[in-house]
Amino acid sequence: MPIGSLPAHHVGCPCCGLSLSIPTLTPGESALCPRCKQHLVRIETHPLDTPTAYAIASLIIMAIVYTQLYMSIDLFGIHVELTIPYMVATLAQQDYSLLAEIMFFLTFGSPVLFLLLCLYVYTGLRYQQVLPGMLYATRTLVRLRHWIMVDVFYIATLVSYIKISGMAQIHFGLAFWFMMVLAILLIRTSQGVPEHWIFYQIQRLTGNDPILQTHSAHTINCNYCLFKQSDTQNVCNVCGSYLSQRKPLSLSISMAFLLAAIIFYIPANLLPMMITRSPGTNLASTILDGIEYMWNDGDVLIAVVIFSASMAIPVLKILSMLILLYSATYRPLMSARKLTVLYRITESIGRWSMIDIFVVIILMSAFSSPLAQVTPGSATIYFCAVVILTMISALSFDPRLIWDEVKQHPSHHKSSTKRHSS
Ligand SMILES: [Zn+2]
Numbered sequence: 469m470p471i472g473s474l475p476a477h478h479v480g481c482p483c484c485g486l487s488l489s490i491p492t493l494t495p496g497e498s499a500l501c502p503r504c505k506q507h508l509v510r511i512e513t514h515p516l517d518t519p520t521a522y523a524i525a526s527l528i529i530m531a532i533v534y535t536q537l538y539m540s541i542d543l544f545g546i547h548v549e550l551t552i553p554y555m556v557a558t559l560a561q562q563d564y565s566l567l568a569e570i571m572f573f574l575t576f577g578s579p580v581l582f583l584l585l586c587l588y589v590y591t592g593l594r595y596q597q598v599l600p601g602m603l604y605a606t607r608t609l610v611r612l613r614h615w616i617m618v619d620v621f622y623i624a625t626l627v628s629y630i631k632i633s634g635m636a637q638i639h640f641g642l643a644f645w646f647m648m649v650l651a652i653l654l655i656r657t658s659q660g661v662p663e664h665w666i667f668y669q670i671q672r673l674t675g676n677d678p679i680l681q682t683h684s685a686h687t688i689n690c691n692y693c694l695f696k697q698s699d700t701q702n703v704c705n706v707c708g709s710y711l712s713q714r715k716p717l718s719l720s721i722s723m724a725f726l727l728a729a730i731i732f733y734i735p736a737n738l739l740p741m742m743i744t745r746s747p748g749t750n751l752a753s754t755i756l757d758g759i760e761y762m763w764n765d766g767d768v769l770i771a772v773v774i775f776s777a778s779m780a781i782p783v784l785k786i787l788s789m790l791i792l793l794y795s796a797t798y799r800p801l802m803s804a805r806k807l808t809v810l811y812r813i814t815e816s817i818g819r820w821s822m823i824d825i826f827v828v829i830i831l832m833s834a835f836s837s838p839l840a841q842v843t844p845g846s847a848t849i850y851f852c853a854v855v856i857l858t859m860i861s862a863l864s865f866d867p868r869l870i871w872d873e874v875k876q877h878p879s880h881h882k883s884s885t886k887r888h889s890s
């Protein structure tokens with residue numbers, strides 16, 4: 469069997485709960501749940517080299533993005549040079565330290581931590597050494613994946629560009645072009661680190677074979693590493709997570725975060741999102757005002773982008789979470805398959821709502837002279853809270869609850885496997 473293969477074994481699908489048997493997977497192959505089409509595991513053709521190479525390349529490009537010029541703006545004879553650290557510093561200096569921390573974490577902290585943890589885990593796997601905290605590092609990097617928003621920030625820059633270009637001259641620096649590359653590399657790196665496979669490899673190094681542990685009569689599937697464990701234990705022997713049939717209190721926790729998001733959504737829309745000052749004017753605009761100005765100014769494209777990100781996505785996300793929670797608690801409002809699609813869309817689009825916040829931050833850094841000044845309004849904090857709370861609500865929801873009504877055939881199903889080109 470080639471190095472990096474995964475022997476045949478049983479898993480529980482993390483999305484629909486179906487018991488599945490996965491045949492031996494060799495590098496370059498992936499397994500898919502036949503019922504809900506969830507990716508179970510995808511092994512790279514070069515399972516150790518590819519993720520390591522992408523992670524190192526991403527770190528080098530990050531160094532360029534966070535030290536070089538991002539964009540320069542000429543307005544009323546004033547020349548402003550923006551770098552990403554300068555934007556974070558401007559926010560912090562003007563007493564928007566919470567916004568500064570959020571921006572710092574989403575565009576710098578989470579990707580750096582994610583890449584360093586990837587390199588740490590893969591170094592251990594490459595040299596066949598169990599490094600301290602390897603399991604914890606793997607669990608953390610899996611969680612961090614949702615909070616990397618370099619791509620969202622990049623799109624926000626393009627929206628800001630259209631907005632500023634009407635009144636000022638903009639030149640993009642090296643960091644801007646490299647950020648596009650970084651966004652793509654980060655997505656590729658996070659696709660290349662299959663946690664199920666990593667947990668198996670770590671256990672193999674410690675001398676335990678997680679596949680041999682499945683003989684107990686009463687088993688439970690770990691939510692995180694997917695391996696079967698005896699239902700008498702509380703903690704998974706493979707990945708160290710707490711074991712449970714379904715995420716404990718998933719519906720209540722998800723509902724609590726959703727309710728908090730709904731409450732914060734009201735001030736997020738009523739309070740000003742952005743305050744624009746120039747000699748003689750002092751304009752506080754809410755999200756809706758902003759969209760209206762842009763629409764009337766003829767910036768239809770930005771109006772549509774901001775409307776989708778700031779109004780449509782949060783409302784649709786709240787509605788679909790309500791549908792999912794109602795379906796899981798009382799009776800399904802649509803088929804399990806459709807609910808699963810709804811859940812996947814809800815889980816993946818939420819982060820794009822941060823576009824508007826990033827646009828306000830970029831505009832603030834661009835317009836900081838007394839002749840034209842932009843500052844974030846009080847709605848920005850509430851809006852950030854809505855985005856983060858709805859994301860946590862979706863992540864706390866256990867999608868297997870949707871499928872629990874559907875009868876499961878007692879025998880094991882076979883996963884679909886395919887080779888991918890990489
Ligand atoms: Zn499934």
Ligand SMILES: [Zn+2]
Pocket residue numbers: 690691692693694695704705706707708709
């Ligand atoms: Zn586990």
